[in-house]
Amino acid sequence: MNMPYAHVIGDPIAQSKSPLIHGFWLEKLGIAGRYKARHVEDGGLRDYLSKYREDGSWIGCNVTMPHKQSIISEIDALDPVAETLGAVNTVVRHENGVLKGFNTDAEGFLEPLKPLLEAEHLFRMARIIGTGGAARAIIAALADNGFTLVVAGRNPSKARALLDELAPRGEHHAIDLSYFAEPTDFPFDDRDRCLDLVINASPLGMEGNPPLAFDWSHAPPGSIAYDIVTNPLETPFLRSAREAGCPTIGGLAMLIGQAAAAFEKFFGAQPPREYDAELQGLLTK
Known part of the structure; x- marks a missing residue:
């Protein structure tokens, strides 16, 4: 299996700081993984998920505006919190390409x-x-x-x-x-x-x-x-x-807090929060 990787998707997405956050934690923990931003326009969710669903190295994606509600109809299952809220900000790929939605915003x-x-x-x-x-x-x-x-x-x-x-x-x-x-x-x-x-x-x-x-x-x-x-x-x-x-x-x-919950779902490890001050310094440059 190739190096596991995840995305953050949205429209727009260039401003997202999520790749820096997840990349920082991956480096600190010495985990071989990648996390990048992908621009997915409104109406492009189905094509995006079809492209990556069968890729065993793709472990999922974070979801930002405007897709948090529209992605629900494109995935296979919902965590109870996401189901209650009617919004998804994290999609995790399980075995056989099954996609489950979570919400770590709250x-x-x-x-x-x-x-x-x-x-x-x-x-x-x-x-x-x-x-x-x-x-x-x-x-x-x-x-x-x-x-x-x-x-x-x-x-x-x-x-x-x-x-x-x-x-x-x-x-x-x-x-x-x-x-x-x-x-x-x-x-x-x-x-x-x-x-x-x-x-x-x-x-x-x-x-x-x-x-x-x-x-x-x-x-x-x-x-x-x-x-x-x-x-x-x-x-x-x-x-x-x-x-x-x-x-x-x-x-x-909020960004770091919700990212921490998503990181654990993607990479199976708790992020090193003892470095929060260093991370915030990088994010504010």
Whole structure:
């Protein structure tokens, strides 16, 4: 058998940092393997999978926009988490070319929040911008951790449908994305022992896309801004959050977390997380 290899696929894909991450871990562990980016246009999934399914050296692929939902109809089986979320970000090739889909987005998203989630809070609220595949994982993960959710999208009815599907319990809200763009004079109550998140789970702010218009008067003081965009690492959303005095979490945190779970599925080894600081340094160059 030739050297095992995996891909990350998407459209666009040139900006992906996944090859650097997986290549870094492979080198540190001394594993003979390869991981590269492949540009797969919308509508090209079937041809891509047909090409690699029968290649015994191809061990699978990570899946990014816009394929996280459309790939489901092209593969053979789903992990329970991926089935619940209705989105796949990792496909693993099993024996005889059987392709199984997984979703490691929720696990990766929650990783930098774990110390906060271990504390007790009187109230937890998250404002989530976006209604795509990544947003699905984030909605489900935060609902499971006791958050009241406000989901904003260009189509509020889609946001409402996601909440009804993924977070049927609780008093959650769906609104139009434009609501957050204009200032508000809403008087927030005392937020002591409360945990507030504002999450950009959309492509807004990504290279080649318009910035996310979010006025920080819509978030209580001290809210944590979390942007899953990784290109650029310093988005206008994060910059405006810091100007408002809010702590921030950038897209590398989720990217590395979800990649770690996928790496173990692909190469059968836990990535060497003790080198995270070195890896982040490489990713920010």
